Amino acid sequence: MVVRVLDAVLDLLVPPRCAGCGGRGALVCARCAADLTAAPHLHLPETAPEGLPECWAAAGYDGVARRVLIAYKERGRTALGAALGACLARVVARLPLEPGPLVLVPVPSTRRSRRAKGHDPVRRIAEVAARRLRAGGAQVTVAPVLRPARKVADQSGLTSAQRAANLAGAFTSGAVPKGRIVLVDDVVTTGAxxxxxxxALRAAGAETAVAVTVAATRKRVPVMRHARRSQIRRHHSG
Structure with a gap:
């Protein structure tokens, strides 16, 4: 907690270091910002859980995106919400959706996480994204209608099936405003x-049009497949 507070104070008092590369002069330098604002890609988990909406991400969860997100969520550098919100706004602006009002629904943090961080990271970047989209003329609202319904175990190290079981019934939803529903999260891994x-939104009578995230984990290449590819490359190079 102390480290997060010190990082936030330093961002205000001294020339900031880029969260992506460590260079001086900006919270996110132009080169790293370019990585966060590249053309979004459709993320398809290898084993998509039932009910997963079409999901678009700005970047892979590695390199710049991973470092910026960790600094934002775990090290108290809340000012990075502006860059991450801008990243989300660019993804939403490029979605293949028909014109009309959009409703951004952020995936909620747990109560314990909100207390530890002092804010809800995903809701914050969803609100930044909505402001930027409205400035460009879009009809966008943020509806934080999702709520944790029960405690869940730490997802780290769980398989796709285990994550789905761990999260079953984890959310409940209030009434959702009319419009095309865009689910918002920071990172998508298995899609659970x-x-x-x-x-939860369907149970409340709302259908999700699409989901957007800042980053998506890269698909892993199975060991045997990776070995086979390496063998083929060696064969051709020989």
Whole structure:
């Protein structure tokens, strides 16, 4: 907690270091910002859970995106919400959706996480994204209608099936404003969290049009497949 507070204070008092590369002069330098604002890509988990909406991400969860997100969420550098919100806004602006009002629904943090961080990271960047989209003329609202319904175990190290079971019934939803529902999260891994969020929204009478995230984990290449590819490359190079 002390480290997070010190990082936030230093961002205000001294020339900041880029959260992506460590260079002086900006919270996120132009080169790293370019990585966060590249053309979004459709993320398809290898084993998509039932009910997962189409999911678009700005970057892979590695390199710049991973470092910026960790600094924002775990090290108290809340000012990075502006860059991450801008990143989300660019993804939403490029979605293949018909014109009309959009409703951004952020995936909620747990109560314990909100107390530890002092804010809800995903809701914050969703609100930044909505402001930027409205400035460009879009009809966008943020509806933080999802709520944790029960405690869940730490997702680290769980398989896709285990994550889905861990999150089953984890969210409940209040009434949702009219418009195309865009689920918002920071990172998508297996898609279990977004699938559960979409289920909760359907239970409340709202259908999710699409989901957007800042980053998506890269698909892992199975060991045997990786070995086979390496063998083929060696064969051709020989």
């Amino acid at each position: 969290t977004l699938a559960e969020a979409a289920r």
